[in-house]
Amino acid sequence: xxxSLNLVVWGLVLVFLTYTLSVLLTNYFASKGTKDHxxxxxxxxxxxxxxxxxxxWWAGAMIVTIVFAAIYLTxxxxxxxxxxxxxxxxxxxxxxxxxxxQAVLQEKLDGYFQLDADVLVNNNDAMKLAYxxxxxxxxxxxxxxxxxxxxxxxxxxxxxxYGGDFETIKYSISEGRTGVMPAWEAVLNxxxxxxxxxxxxxxxxxEGEQVYGIYCISCHGENKEGNALFGAxxxxxxxxxxGGSLEDIRESIAKGRNGHMPAQKRYLGEEEIHLLAxxxxxxxxxxxx
Amino acid sequence: MIxxxxxxxxxxxxxxxxxxxxGTLTELxxxxxxxxxxxxxxxxxxxxxxxxxxxxxxxxxxCHVCHSQMIRTLKTEVxxxxxxxxxxxSVYDHPFLWGxxxxxxxxxxxxxxxxxxxxxxxxxxxxxxxxxxxxxxxPWLSENKIETxxxxxxxxxxxxxxxxxxxxxxxxxxxVVAEASEMDALxxxxxxxxxxxxxxx
Numbered sequence: 448x449x450x451s452l453n454l455v456v457w458g459l460v461l462v463f464l465t466y467t468l469s470v471l472l473t474n475y476f477a478s479k480g481t482k483d484h485x486x487x488x489x490x491x492x493x494x495x496x497x498x499x500x501x502x503x504w505w506a507g508a509m510i511v512t513i514v515f516a517a518i519y520l521t522x523x524x525x526x527x528x529x530x531x532x533x534x535x536x537x538x539x540x541x542x543x544x545x546x547x548x549q550a551v552l553q554e555k556l557d558g559y560f561q562l563d564a565d566v567l568v569n570n571n572d573a574m575k576l577a578y579x580x581x582x583x584x585x586x587x588x589x590x591x592x593x594x595x596x597x598x599x600x601x602x603x604x605x606x607x608x609y610g611g612d613f614e615t616i617k618y619s620i621s622e623g624r625t626g627v628m629p630a631w632e633a634v635l636n637x638x639x640x641x642x643x644x645x646x647x648x649x650x651x652x653x654e655g656e657q658v659y660g661i662y663c664i665s666c667h668g669e670n671k672e673g674n675a676l677f678g679a680x681x682x683x684x685x686x687x688x689x690g691g692s693l694e695d696i697r698e699s700i701a702k703g704r705n706g707h708m709p710a711q712k713r714y715l716g717e718e719e720i721h722l723l724a725x726x727x728x729x730x731x732x733x734x735x736x
Numbered sequence: 737m738i739x740x741x742x743x744x745x746x747x748x749x750x751x752x753x754x755x756x757x758x759g760t761l762t763e764l765x766x767x768x769x770x771x772x773x774x775x776x777x778x779x780x781x782x783x784x785x786x787x788x789x790x791x792x793x794x795x796x797x798x799c800h801v802c803h804s805q806m807i808r809t810l811k812t813e814v815x816x817x818x819x820x821x822x823x824x825x826s827v828y829d830h831p832f833l834w835g836x837x838x839x840x841x842x843x844x845x846x847x848x849x850x851x852x853x854x855x856x857x858x859x860x861x862x863x864x865x866x867x868x869x870x871x872x873x874x875p876w877l878s879e880n881k882i883e884t885x886x887x888x889x890x891x892x893x894x895x896x897x898x899x900x901x902x903x904x905x906x907x908x909x910x911x912v913v914a915e916a917s918e919m920d921a922l923x924x925x926x927x928x929x930x931x932x933x934x935x936x937x
Contacts, residue, residue, distance in 0.1 A: 525762075526766070
């Protein structure tokens with residue numbers, strides 16, 4: 448309490464000093480009048496320095512700024528702890544704006560939450576809103592156009608690790624996913640790794656089939672179709688989260704993978720996830736047309 | 737008197753200093769005595785040894801030149817980056833890393849937003865995850881190891897300026913950062929940024 452009074456007094460004294468000094472100096476020079484050679488300034492290389500009066504408009508503007516500052520510092524905080532007569536804070540202003548815009552946003556989201564995916568994908572306004580939510584929350588990993596990158600799935604294709612129906616996509620976004628591929632170099636030797644990698648790439652061999660039939664089939668299925676229950680990829684399609692070259696595939700098998708989609712329910716509400724899932728279906732439809 | 741100021745440069749400099757300190761004294765000095773700017777916000781703790789080394793990697797590599805760490809009280813900014821930055825969140829930062837430019841996004845609440853794996857890939861080659869990025873690549877971070885003998889000294893030095901490290905923390909520091917690469921340290925630092933506030937987004 449005492450501290451804040453000290454600060455206000457301190458601030459006031461300084462402001463007073465600053466402006467008084469400026470006003471005094473201004474007046475001093477203004478009073479020097481017209482060219483009075485007896486009180487003229489220096490002569491530098493034959494060029495005379497004089498003291499002309501300060502223009503009225505200039506001095507006037509300065510007075511205005513001083514008055515403005517005095518009013519401003521009374522109404523708004525600017526000196527230590529003094530809160531200002533209006534008790535304005537940037538945080539309060541922010542909260543006010545947030546409440547306002549959140550109300551508008553929530554109304555839209557609630558409306559869209561009632562609609563089914565097939566309706567939403569054709570609703571331009573909904574998709575525009577979804578686009579912005581996507582850019583802010585998802586684009587960092589999945590790419591600006593949801594095209595993905597190595598390690599981060601392409602969300603616009605037909606290949607869905609855990610299932611591509613609306614509800615499953617919502618679940619994946621909300622709860623997150625962890626895709627674990629064991630590191631088989633602990634179990635398989637280099638030749639076996641080569642053989643099974645080639646098999647995955649389409650070059651069948653007896654050795655490759657044997658390895659696959661023992662180690663891979665339980666997750667990736669008899670026909671390499673994968674298993675959406677635990678996100679084991681379909682190995683017979685052209686969608687590769689970790690790269691589809693022979694080297695990449697061999698590395699995935701040998702070193703294993705540990706893909707992690709963070710659960711978004713911590714950050715996004717149900718309505719937003721509903722909208723995002725529809726957006727992904729919309730992107731997929733656009734991509735596959 | 738004017739002649740004196742004009743002709744004697746030392747007096748001129750003194751006069752300038754006096755004039756410009758008015759602003760400093762009015763706006764800055766009061767902050768040194770305000771609780772808001774001196775007390776840590778709730779849940780703010782000093783950085784662990786690995787995160788501290790990561791912070792030094794952040795400074796060394798010049799990350800603060802392109803990335804700010806200050807979320808302002810503007811609606812759209814808070815919407816994108818999370819809760820506005822509080823003064824009490826930077827009390828233990830010597831120096832603070834608020835930055836002054838956003839070539840890249842603000843990082844004040846980047847902690848937990850991306851996986852460790854994402855940071856690893858992104859730091860080694862930003863264009864691998866963000867094709868349109870013009871951030872430079874930092875592939876050497878994985879190869880360089882932290883100079884572990886320096887860590888306890890850094891923590892002791894920080895303690896002298898008010899960061900409350902315990903003796904135990906300083907003693908254990910070297911073992912915490914043993915074998916760590918600069919990449920490990922930097923990712924650890926990034927993943928704790930802005931996590932002091934519970935509901936940050």
